[in-house]
Amino acid sequence: MAKGKNATVFFCQSCGYESGKWMGQCPxxxxxxxxxxxxxxxxxxxxxxxxxxxxxxxxxxxxxSLEEEDRIxxxxxxxxxxxxxxxxxxxxxxVGGDPGIGKSTLLLxxxxxxxxxxxxxxxxSGEESLKQIKIRANRIGDFNECLKLLCETxxxxxxxxxxxxxxxxxxxxxxxxxxxxxxxxAPGSISQVREATGMLLGLAKGxxxxxxxxxxxxxxxxxxxxxxLEHMVDTVLYFEGDRHASYRILRGVKNRFGSTNEIGVFExxxxxxxxxxxxxxxxxxxxxxxxxxxxxxxxxxxxxxMLIEIQALVCHSNFGIPRRQTTGTDFNRVNLLIxxxxxxxxxxxxxxxxxxNIAGGIKIQEPAVDLGxxxxxVSSFKNKAIDDKMIAxxxxxxxxxxxxxxxxxxxxxxxxKLGFTACIVPFVCQDSLKEVTGIKVLYAKNVGDAxxxx
Numbered sequence: 001m002a003k004g005k006n007a008t009v010f011f012c013q014s015c016g017y018e019s020g021k022w023m024g025q026c027p028x029x030x031x032x033x034x035x036x037x038x039x040x041x042x043x044x045x046x047x048x049x050x051x052x053x054x055x056x057x058x059x060x061x062x063x064x065s066l067e068e069e070d071r072i073x074x075x076x077x078x079x080x081x082x083x084x085x086x087x088x089x090x091x092x093x094x095v096g097g098d099p100g101i102g103k104s105t106l107l108l109x110x111x112x113x114x115x116x117x118x119x120x121x122x123x124x125s126g127e128e129s130l131k132q133i134k135i136r137a138n139r140i141g142d143f144n145e146c147l148k149l150l151c152e153t154x155x156x157x158x159x160x161x162x163x164x165x166x167x168x169x170x171x172x173x174x175x176x177x178x179x180x181x182x183x184x185x186a187p188g189s190i191s192q193v194r195e196a197t198g199m200l201l202g203l204a205k206g207x208x209x210x211x212x213x214x215x216x217x218x219x220x221x222x223x224x225x226x227x228x229l230e231h232m233v234d235t236v237l238y239f240e241g242d243r244h245a246s247y248r249i250l251r252g253v254k255n256r257f258g259s260t261n262e263i264g265v266f267e268x269x270x271x272x273x274x275x276x277x278x279x280x281x282x283x284x285x286x287x288x289x290x291x292x293x294x295x296x297x298x299x300x301x302x303x304x305x306m307l308i309e310i311q312a313l314v315c316h317s318n319f320g321i322p323r324r325q326t327t328g329t330d331f332n333r334v335n336l337l338i339x340x341x342x343x344x345x346x347x348x349x350x351x352x353x354x355x356x357n358i359a360g361g362i363k364i365q366e367p368a369v370d371l372g373x374x375x376x377x378v379s380s381f382k383n384k385a386i387d388d389k390m391i392a393x394x395x396x397x398x399x400x401x402x403x404x405x406x407x408x409x410x411x412x413x414x415x416x417k418l419g420f421t422a423c424i425v426p427f428v429c430q431d432s433l434k435e436v437t438g439i440k441v442l443y444a445k446n447v448g449d450a451x452x453x454x
Contacts, residue, residue, distance in 0.1 A: 010035040011190040016228035038185045072168070072210065075113035078265060078275045079106075081304075082237060082250050084258015087169070090208040091257065092201050094175075094230065096215040097239030102248055102266070102273055103214050106239070107171045108133070108140060109272050110212070115146035120167040126153040126177030140272045153187065155180050155196055162203055172200065174214035175229075188216075197232050230254060242361050247282070248273060249362060262302035280307035280418055283360040289388050293380030296391045296420070297372030298411040299364050305407070305414035307391065309359040310369065312376035317353045328358025329373065330365055337374050337396060344400035345448055347381060368405040370396035371424065374447055375454070384454050390422040391415045392450065400446045402426045412436055424450050 010019045012035055017028035022035050071086035080086050087093070097103045111121045125133060130149055137143055148165065152158055155178050162170060172178065178196045179187040186192070197213070204211045215229070230236050236254040241247050250264040265276040276282045284307055288294060293312040298305050317323065326334050334356050341347045356373060358364055371394035379386050393411050394402040405411075408429045415423050416439040425433065427443040444450040 008037060009191075010037055013190060016190065016194055036190065038189055038191050072114070072119070074110050075117070076110065076264075076275060077277070079110065079250065081302075082252045082255075082258075082262050082264045083235065084252075084255055084262075087210050088234070088257050089168075089210055090204050091210050091234040092197075092204045092232070093210070093212050093235040093237065094215050094233040095212060095237045095239065096217050098217055101239045101241060102268055103239050104128075104173055105136065105140070105268075106250075106266070106273050107173065107212055107214065108136060111147055111169065111171060112137075112140060112143055114169050115144050118146060119169060120165065121147045121169045121171070122150060122162065122165055122167040123147060123171045123173070124150045124152060124158055125173045126151070127174060139270065153177050153179060155199055159199060159203060162207070162209065166207060167209065170203075170209055170211045172211065172213040174216060175200075176216050193229055194232075197229055201232055240363070245361060247276070247361065259302050261300075262304070280305070280414060283308045283362065284418070287359070287388075290385050292383050292385045293376050295372050295376045295379065295386045296415075297369045298391060298393050298414060299366045299369055300407055300411065305411050306362075307414060307418060308362060308364065308369075310372045310376045311357045311359055312373070312380045313355040313357075314349065314352050314377055314380040317351055322349075322351060323353040323355075325354075326356045328361065328363050329356060329369070333367075333370070334373060336398070337370060338377065340396060340398060340400055340447065341374060341377065344446070345378075345451065347378065349377075349381065352381065367395040367403075368393055368411075370394065371402055371444070371447070371450055375424075375450055378451055379454060382454070386454060387422060389420050390424065390453070391420050392424040394424070394426045394444065394450075396447055400448065402444045402446055402450065404428045408432050409436060412439060412441065415439065422453075424453055 010022050012026040012028060014031045014034045015026060015029040017026050025032050026034050070089050072089065073086045074080055095103050095107065111123055114121045130151055133149055150161060175193055175196055176188040179192050180195050183191055183195055200211055200213060203209060234256045238251045238253055240249040240251055246267050248266040248268055250266065252260050252262055254260060265279040265282065266273040267276055284296065287309050294309060296307055296309050298307050324335055338349050338354060342349055354377060372392040374396055375386065375392050393405060393408065395405055397403055404426045408425060409432055412423050412433060420439065422440040422442060424442045424444055427445040430443055433441050442453055
């Protein structure tokens with residue numbers, strides 16, 4: 001009997017569901033037209049080694065000890081914040097982002113910090129040569145002998161090297177270039193990415209090694225490959241931002257060891273990525289003074305309050321159908337707020353184009369910025385500027401009411417710290433702000449009350 005034979009299998013690009021024939025709709029994730037055909041090798045030999053797992057025995061919670069050393073500081077506070085306080089030993093972290101956004105630069109700086117702490121680091125690159133990595137390393141700074149570089153795409157070779165060196169941290173750049181020789185499909189295919197991630201996951205857990213893997217992204221902004229890839233890893237980080245701009249935002253999408261709402265802000269410079277300790281001040285840089293359609297709002301990113309500027313431009317439309325366009329916020333939410341302004345305040349925007357922009361390139365989906373968007377639209381429509389030292393916080397309902405938001409006290413205190421003198425907040429939050437001093441608090445029951453402060 002032959003050890004294995006080639007077989008044609010269909011995989012779902014969304015969830016990794018495997019089928020022997022093509023199907024229009026995936027039974028796993030219910031998505032349409034996501035199946036692709038690949039050729040794989042079926043082996044009759046069992047992949048389970050019973051002797052290898054003979055020493056594994058169940059343990060009670062009281063027998064498991066947690067130590068501070070289980071978390072390793074990256075010496076980058078913004079990255080530690082997103083990771084939940086540091087890198088967990090034996091974890092598998094996926095870092096995704098657009099090409100040229102700075103993923104490799106960030107991880108090389110992390111390797112530099114680990115090497116300075118006398119931790120053994122292995123950087124595996126399947127996309128660049130050693131000389132190319134050397135050029136980037138010279139721009140970042142000095143490295144010591146604790147960092148080892150390897151240019152290889154065969155996972156069998158990489159696995160043997162990891163078992164031999166047993167480093168503290170491993171970086172795989174990128175997972176789409178790695179391949180297993182026992183799988184006949186091309187590198188980057190669904191089966192290759194899934195099996196490669198599974199092998200790295202076994203190495204991370206079995207040897208207690210922290211592994212970073214870099215993943216390419218699709219046009220939709222998600223990590224390329226099957227959705228099961230994100231389910232297998234412990235942490236998923238997305239690097240966001242315009243690669244032609246200087247700022248970068250690292251966002252935690254999945255984290256088994258911490259919050260998924262935290263973000264880290266970095267600035268790209270000639271020497272690499274620099275941390276931005278005060279993102280509010282950074283985001284408000286260059287805000288115009290005395291301009292209509294501009295207002296500052298406060299959004300919560302995890303436990304961090306962040307002040308951002310919302311800009312709106314409303315002008316008469318020269319076409320029969322007015323144009324609506326948004327950047328950095330939800331398009332449908334802006335249309336809903338425009339409808340509320342027309343219905344509840346009688347402001348006629350049906351023959352006007354409306355453009356809403358979140359300055360700085362950051363993406364905000366939080367409802368707490370609703371009041372700021374509504375006030376910016378009215379300010380531009382009436383061509384009346386909002387006080388530069390005033391911010392607005394609140395969610396707007398379909399009846400025009402201003403609803404409460406969480407952590408209102410922290411938001412107001414952040415505005416006070418940056419020199420703002422007035423803050424428009426929901427009326428129902430007055431009990432939470434009784435002890436706040438040094439800033440004028442203006443309460444609004446509905447959008448109409450907030451517009452009177454223009």
